[in-house]
Structure formats: structure tokens, C-alpha cells
Amino acid sequence: MADHLPEALGPLLREARTRLAAAGIDDPSLDARLIVEHYSGTTRTQASADPGRKIDGDAIAAIDGALRRRADGEPVHRILGYREFYGLRLSLSPETLEPRPDTETLVEAVLPFVKAMVARKGACRILDLGTGTGAIALALLSVVPTATATGVDISAGALAMAARNAGQFGLGGRFTTVQSDWFEKVSGRYHVIAANPPYIPTQEIGNLQDEVRDFDPRIALDGGVDGLNPYRIIAAEAARFLEAEGRIAVEIGHTQSNDVNDIFRAAGYTAGEVFGDLGGNDRVLVFQRATS
Ligand SMILES: C[S@@+](CC[C@H](N)C(=O)[O-])C[C@H]1O[C@@H](n2cnc3c(N)ncnc32)[C@H](O)[C@@H]1O
Structure with missing residues (x-):
């Protein structure tokens, strides 16, 4: 990497992109823009309207550090410490999975019911x-606005971050957390x-992309020998916690639709309604009790 980054916004963005492209980053333009905007406090509009704008030395140093980390393979959102999800800027910690756009499919799938x-x-x-x-x-x-939610996780660190995120969006009054191994400590x-x-x-897990394997928490990824263990537990135990007319919505891996359907049907639920992600994969199944 060159020693010095330009201090004018336009050339700074170009140099940032050049560095990331040289390091083989998949989308160097996007990541350069995210990094430069974050540490310089500038916007995309400012970059095109005022490319000669001077960025101060501290911001340049922070951008330099972030570009080096990105070039070394750290995911851009881990460096920035947040990721946008459904219009919310969610803070991340080492204990939290980086939320993915595919999971917005689940939000969309249950939103009409909510x-x-x-x-x-x-x-x-x-x-x-x-x-x-x-x-x-x-x-x-x-x-x-009148819905309420309980967030369950086995990880205390993840729950602390979830509670902090809730507070940041003014949702703390409607969001509670419970540290639990699935339903173990859940009531209601x-x-x-x-x-x-x-x-x-x-x-x-060893075959996942480096950025996933090395930076998302293993406990957030590992579903057991066939990847289906959590579905078996959820299907077996959910009935005691689900209102009669309630819905269970689960995200699935793109090859798991039949297996997860079989697990829930054997536990007394209807065949899952299937929702696809942006890539056309089966991504979410929504179940209700077979008898309701
Ligand atoms: C794939 S991540 C999903 C995180 C978040 N819901 C999202 O969609 O971005 C799975 C989450 O399950 C949690 N988890 C793993 N095993 C668990 C268990 N036995 N009981 C409760 N939560 C568990 C992990 O800590 C992780 O936060």
C-alpha cells in the first residue's frame, strides 16, 4: 500500500478503491466508499458535489487503518462495527452474527401476520x-408499533448487544432479553x-468463505452433524410457547427445505409456506399447527 492517502475527498476515494482492488477485494468501490464515508463523516452526495473537500488528518489515519484491515480480509462491516438490516443500523460485536440481507426475507414473511x-x-x-x-x-x-418481542440467545454478549441496539432505536420498552438454551428459560x-x-x-464449517468462518461466531453457524439440530429442538418444544393460532417462521439453508418441512410436519405442524430470497433460493418456512 502507498504510504500516504490524499487528503481531498475525490482522490481519497479513488486511492482507497485502488488499494482494495489491488488486494483482491470483491467489491472495492463499495467497501472504499463505506470506509471513507464512515471515518470522514461525509456522504456520497458530498463526494460528487465537492471532491476537493479536505479530510482531516485523524480521519485519514483511521481510513488508512481500516483499509489495511479490509485488505487483510476482515469483513467491512466488522471494521465499521455495524450493519444495516431492514433500515436499522445494527451495532455488531464479536459475539453477534453479522445480519444478512437474506434474513430480511423472514421479516417480510411474518410481517403481514404480525x-x-x-x-x-x-x-x-x-x-x-x-x-x-x-x-x-x-x-x-x-x-x-404495538408489537412486543423477547430476544433469546445462549450468548450473554449477543444479548447485551441486542439490548443496546433496541435502546438505540427507542425500542427498549418493547424488547426484553432472556439468556437461554433455546426454550429452557423461556416462559409465556x-x-x-x-x-x-x-x-x-x-x-x-471449514469450507465456508474466510470472512464468515473467521469472523462470525461459530456458535451462530454450527447446526450439528447435519445442520438440523436446532430445527428438531424448536419443532419438538415450540407447542408449549405458541398461541393456538400462532406462526413459527424459520430461516433455512437453501438445501434444507424438505428436511425442515419433514421435521415440523412430524411434530404436528402444517407444511411450511415457502418464501424465497433474492437469489431465488428457498430461505424461510412458516408453519402453523396442523389442527388450527
Ligand atoms: C445464525 S445466528 C442468527 C442471529 C440473528 N437472529 C440474525 O438473524 O442475524 C444464530 C444465533 O443463535 C444463537 N444460538 C446458538 N445456539 C443457541 C442455543 N442453544 N440457544 C439459544 N441461542 C442459540 C447464536 O448465539 C446466534 O446469535
Whole structure:
């Protein structure tokens, strides 16, 4: 890498992009822009309207450090410390999975039901199993003002970050956290049980992209020998926590649709309604009790 970055915004962006491209980063323009905007406090519009704008030395030093980390393979959102999810800027920590756009499919899949429940009953209680940053629960709460949610995670560090994120968006009054191994410490009944559980088979973790394997917490990825263990637990135990007319929505790996359907049908649920992600993969299944 060159020793010095230019101090004018336009040339700075170009040099940042050049460095990341030289390091083989997939989308150097996007990552350069995210890094430069974050540390310089500038916007895309300012970069095109005022490319000669001078960036101060501290910001340049921070940009330099961030570019080096990115060039060494650290994911850009881990460096910035946040990732946008459903319009919310969620803070990350080493204990939280970086929320992915595919998971917005789950939010969209249950949103009509959450809205309908609030319209009919004046309330919708959501249980977000394996909440991580709080992504699913907080996205739903952010668009349905009278819904409430409980975020469950086995990781105390993840729950601390989820609670902090909730506070940041003014959602702390409607979001509670419970540290629990799935349902172990959960009480009450919920209209929606949502989960994006770990679903990678243990032996496939080593084949994941470096950025996932090396930076997302292993406990957020590893779904056991066949990747399906969390679904078996959720399907077996959810009935005690689900309102009669409630829904269970789970994110799945793109090859797991049949297996997860079989698990839930054997536990007394209807065939899952399937929702695809932007890549056209089956990504979310929504179940209800077979008898309701
Ligand atoms: C794939 S991440 C999903 C995080 C977040 N819901 C999202 O979609 O971005 C799975 C989450 O499940 C949590 N988890 C793993 N095993 C668990 C268990 N036995 N009980 C509760 N949570 C667990 C992990 O800590 C992690 O936060």
C-alpha cells in the first residue's frame, strides 16, 4: 500500500478503491466508499458535489487503518462495527452474527401476520430465538408499533448487544432479553416464534468463505452433524410457547427445505409456506399447527 492517502475527498476515494482492488477485494468501490464515508463523516452526495473537500488528518489515519484491515480480509462491516438490516443500523460485536440481507426475507414473511394480529387483538408477542444483534425482532418492532418481542440467545454478549441496539432505536420498552438454551428459560406464549438458527453442518464449517468462518461466531453457524439440530429442538418444544393460532417462521439453508418441512410436519405442524430470497433460493418456512 502507498504510504500516504490524499487528503481531498475525490482522490481519497479513488486511492482507497485502488488499494482494495489491488488486494483482491470483491467489491472495492463499495467497501472504499463505506470506509471513507464512515471515518470522514461525509456522504456520497458530498463526494460528487465537492471532491476537493479536505479530510482531516485523524480521519485519514483511521481510513488508512481500516483499509489495511479490509485488505487483510476482515469483513467491512466488522471494521465499521455495524450493519444495516431492514433500515436499522445494527451495532455488531464479536459475539453477534453479522445480519444478512437474506434474513430480511423472514421479516417480510411474518410481517403481514404480525400486523393482522395487532389489528385484531391489539397485541402481537414475538419470540426471536437466537436473536444475535436483535435483527429480526427489532425490524418487526420498528414497523409495528404495538408489537412486543423477547430476544433469546445462549450468548450473554449477543444479548447485551441486542439490548443496546433496541435502546438505540427507542425500542427498549418493547424488547426484553432472556439468556437461554433455546426454550429452557423461556416462559409465556407467543403469536410468532421466529428463528434464524445455526444451520451449517459441522463438517462444512471449514469450507465456508474466510470472512464468515473467521469472523462470525461459530456458535451462530454450527447446526450439528447435519445442520438440523436446532430445527428438531424448536419443532419438538415450540407447542408449549405458541398461541393456538400462532406462526413459527424459520430461516433455512437453501438445501434444507424438505428436511425442515419433514421435521415440523412430524411434530404436528402444517407444511411450511415457502418464501424465497433474492437469489431465488428457498430461505424461510412458516408453519402453523396442523389442527388450527
Ligand atoms: C445464525 S445466528 C442468527 C442471529 C440473528 N437472529 C440474525 O438473524 O442475524 C444464530 C444465533 O443463535 C444463537 N444460538 C446458538 N445456539 C443457541 C442455543 N442453544 N440457544 C439459544 N441461542 C442459540 C447464536 O448465539 C446466534 O446469535
